[in-house]
Amino acid sequence: MLFELIVFVHEFGHFITAKKSGIQVNEFALGMGPKIFSFQKGETRYSLRLIPIGGYCAMEGEDDESDNPRAFEKAKVWKRMIVVIAGAVMNILLGFILMFVTVVQQPAYSSTTIESFPELSYSQNSGLKAGDKLLKINGTSIVSSRDISFALATSKPVEVDGSELSVFKEDCLVNLFSFLGTTLTERNEALQEGKTDVMSDEDAQAMYSEYLQIVENINKAETKEETRNIYEEGYKSLYAYTSSADAEVPAIEIKDTRTRFRVDILVERAGRQVLLEDVDFYTYVNQESGQPSVAVDFYTVPIERNFATAITESFNQTVSVGKMVWESLVGIVTGRFGLNELSGPIGAASAISQVTSQSLADNGFVEGLNTLIFMMTVITVNLGIFNMLPFPALDGGRFVMLIIEAIRKKPVSMKIQNAINASGFVILLAFMALISLKDIWQIIGG
Numbered sequence: 001m002l003f004e005l006i007v008f009v010h011e012f013g014h015f016i017t018a019k020k021s022g023i024q025v026n027e028f029a030l031g032m033g034p035k036i037f038s039f040q041k042g043e044t045r046y047s048l049r050l051i052p053i054g055g056y057c058a059m060e061g062e063d064d065e066s067d068n069p070r071a072f073e074k075a076k077v078w079k080r081m082i083v084v085i086a087g088a089v090m091n092i093l094l095g096f097i098l099m100f101v102t103v104v105q106q107p108a109y110s111s112t113t114i115e116s117f118p119e120l121s122y123s124q125n126s127g128l129k130a131g132d133k134l135l136k137i138n139g140t141s142i143v144s145s146r147d148i149s150f151a152l153a154t155s156k157p158v159e160v161d162g163s164e165l166s167v168f169k170e171d172c173l174v175n176l177f178s179f180l181g182t183t184l185t186e187r188n189e190a191l192q193e194g195k196t197d198v199m200s201d202e203d204a205q206a207m208y209s210e211y212l213q214i215v216e217n218i219n220k221a222e223t224k225e226e227t228r229n230i231y232e233e234g235y236k237s238l239y240a241y242t243s244s245a246d247a248e249v250p251a252i253e254i255k256d257t258r259t260r261f262r263v264d265i266l267v268e269r270a271g272r273q274v275l276l277e278d279v280d281f282y283t284y285v286n287q288e289s290g291q292p293s294v295a296v297d298f299y300t301v302p303i304e305r306n307f308a309t310a311i312t313e314s315f316n317q318t319v320s321v322g323k324m325v326w327e328s329l330v331g332i333v334t335g336r337f338g339l340n341e342l343s344g345p346i347g348a349a350s351a352i353s354q355v356t357s358q359s360l361a362d363n364g365f366v367e368g369l370n371t372l373i374f375m376m377t378v379i380t381v382n383l384g385i386f387n388m389l390p391f392p393a394l395d396g397g398r399f400v401m402l403i404i405e406a407i408r409k410k411p412v413s414m415k416i417q418n419a420i421n422a423s424g425f426v427i428l429l430a431f432m433a434l435i436s437l438k439d440i441w442q443i444i445g446g
Contacts, residue, residue, distance in 0.1 A: 002372075004030060006091065006380045007055045010387070013090030014057040014083055021079040024060040024070040031055060059083075063421075065414055073414070077406050084398045091384030095321065098377040100314040102370045109303040109313045110145035119212065120177045121297040122280040125169045125219045128265070128298065135273065136266040140327070144316040145300060150324050152281060154331070155263050157292045162255035166280060168224050171252045172231040173215060179235065180211050183242055199241060207241040214238070228252070259283060261294035318381065325382045329389070392424025 008030055018025050024043055031049035038047035049055075061071025072080060103109070113133040117124040134142045137151035160167060183199075184207075190198045199207070214234035221227040232249045239247030261281045267274050282297040303309050330336075356375070360368030388396040397420070405411045 002376055003379070004052050004055070006094065006376065006383055009090050009094045009380070010087040010383060011055045011057045013086035013088075014059075017083045017086040018057065018059050018072075021075055021083055022070055023072050023075050023079075023083065024068060025057060026060055027056070027058040029056050029058070063414075063418060073411065077402055081399060081402050081406075084395050084402065085388070088384040088388045088395055091380045091387070092318070092322065095377045095381035095384070096314060096318045098373050098380065099318045099321070100310065102373050102377075103314045103317060104305075104310045105366075105370065106305065108305055109309060111301045111303050112142050112145060112148065113301045115299045115301040117298050119215045120173055120282065122166075122170050122260075122282045123297050125173075126166050126279040127276040128267070128279060129269065132267040132269050132274075134265060134267055138263045140323075143323070144313070144320045146317055146320040147323065148296060150320070150327075152261060152263070152294050152296060154327070155261055155294070157259050157261050157283065157294075159257040160260045160262060160278075160280075162258045165224050165227065167258050167260070168252060168254075169218055169221065169227055170280065172218055172227060175250050175252070176211065176214060176231070176235060176238070179238060180208070183207070183238075203241055207238060210234075211238060259292045261292070318377070321378055321381045322385060325378070325385045329386070391428075392420045393422075393428055394424070397421065397424060 011028065011030070015025055015028050026043070027045045027047060029047040029049055031047075031052050032054045033049050033051040036048045036050055038045055040046075059072040060066055060068050061073045066073065068074070072083075075083075112135075114128060114130050116130055117128075134148060136142060137148065138155060140147065140151045142148060142151070184204060187199050187204060211234075214230065214237070217230045217234070218227055221230055231252070235249045236247045260283050262278050263281070265276045265279050267276060282295040283292055284295065285291070286293040303313070356368055356372045359371040387394050388399070390396045390400045401412050401417055401420075
């Protein structure tokens, strides 16, 4: 049903612009295959078909010669361009509307300007500063906070020099963070068990405040020796809150290389653009996959919600989804993404079901519904952009033919157009069959 809604909107774009352009529409169908039912209204038959995948808007003279003065090929070329592109435009417009539905519910929005950093931030000791406005990450322009996540998620982890100052600082911070977290967690658990011989609230707060100062001093350190001294003295100082004995400070293991998500970031700082090279982001090992994963380790300045900011954020987020789709398509063509990372309608339906069910279970009905709406947003924008690719049998391929016609002042022969579109259609069917088999295999294999 969800796919058919998206298809309906796409085909309605063709339908309404064809009608407004005076082009005769013979049939408007939702679904493919045998008819379930249909009815005639005026010159157009409206049909619901058995297979709930796809649909079409059949215009007179669209794929064959016609003497009808209202045939598609008889309309002015600029009108046909509008009709051809209208389906994709409607999909993207639907994406904006769906995005607005989810965005307007949020209490505030995330900007692309850094407000502050958590204690365990790799990016802070790699050069980012509060007040920086992110403009590009590895060459990818940043329009919304979603672009930040996508740019980092699609970056590749690299092996960096394990003796670097920034890496040494990161390791010091991890050890301090681990000790503090373990200490305060054990304290809280002891309080819940009713124990009284535990660290007081005042000491716990003092320990945390001192930890923050140690973190700040480490981030400001200019040499490895200075960092080591701050780390060792700081560890001992924190340990003193838990015991009167001397602390055994964990040594920092220096490895030849370390795995890091490292990117180049262009920021706007104090009114001018600054390129920060080799900025590290918090890198950890994913417990499920065993592979390195990345986290956004800073907080952004919030944007107050009102009608104007809701519209702006919806637009920016829709643009970000479009960029994500486009860059994914480019990644497929260039080999950046492999076959296993592609999904067709079967895989998409399975993913929607799994993610929505998980969101419903974890966060309740409203969040589950919002997750479903967002995934529909991605799919409808995806369909719009994909259909405008200049490939035979797609709307983009037809649009290219119309551009050629406008330049030549005469149409490409229908025979040539049909041959090109037929070959493209066969390639698309073969590709979709391959992706569908892959989806089925992955579902069967869990």
